[in-house]
Amino acid sequence: MKYTPGPWNKTEDKLTQQYYIARPYGKSVLHIANVTKEDIGYGISEEEYHANASLIAAAPELLEACKEALEALHNLMPDERMKKANCWNPSEYEKCSCTSCKLKRVIAKAEGRV
Secondary structure (H helix, E strand, O other): OOOOOOOOEEEEEOOOOEEEEEEEEOOEEEEEEEEEHHHEOOOEOHHHHHHHHHHHHHHHHHHHHHHHHHHHHHHHOOHHHHHHOOOOOHHHOOOOOOHHHHHHHHHHHHOOOO
């Protein structure tokens, strides 16, 4: 699954009470998502509204950072230690709580593989 490359930016439109998440595209922008204030008071606070927009806007950079962290972690961990933690067995990723497997799960989720 291919996503729109970053950077993604957030812009708050106070008139429509929502954030627009978009990517610069020449003299225009490519729309990615909206985060609206409609749910404030229905389980989402004002603080969460702003935080959700920031998190979505950071998604491409977060995904790349996770991939780089996973690669660095694998370069640091001896093969035998990873095998003992079932890190080489894809059927065990969901059960394992090590950082390597957590990174593999979140990367797979972001790439639409789960």
